[in-house]
Amino acid sequence: MALSTPAQPELPVDADSTSLRAILRHQASTVTVVTAPGTPPVGFTATSFTSVSLEPPIVSFCLNLASSSWPTVSRSRHVAVHLLAHGQRELARTFATSGVDRFAGPTQWRPGPQGVPILDGVLAWLLCRVVDRVTVGDHAIVLAEPELLRHADVGTPLLYHRGGYAGLDPPADRAGVA
DSSP states (O other), rough: OOOOOOOOOOOOOOOHHHHHHHTTTTEEEEEEEEEEOOSSOEEEEESSSSEETTTTTEEEEEETTTTTTHHHTTOSSSEEEEBBBBOOOOHHHHHTTTSSSSSSSTOOEEOOOHHHHHHHTTTTEEEEEEEEEEEETTTTEEEEEEEEEOOOOSSOBBEEEETTEEEOEEEEEOOTOO
């Protein structure tokens, strides 16, 4: 019987933008689309959405300052964050693509409260009041307080992992589980 030798640990490398990007590809992130009112409305795909606080309720997302959506988001009082469902890869790609009308068909949406575009068929959405914007490097961290929300009772989230979209296996039927 041959004995295996333990794998040698990899040597650390400088934490530059390339190596950081490579490491962060290992983190699975929920895929969201953030929308803001405007003429025309704006929206973008974000994987940086997270909860910041429950008391008071505050969420955040990040946006590149060079993004075409930033000028509108920088002035918006309200935004909507949409959590995409596993089957919404094309919607995520549409809102991640520059130079297209993201709100044209086949995207289905309607004007929501405060004039914020609300996407149809998503796993959940939160209408949020922007409470602060913090510039850090080439991005802004947008802090927002959810005012209204809606969620579906079924479905699993769309995830972004290792440069592609992925999903979760549906939860097993828990009936009869002690």
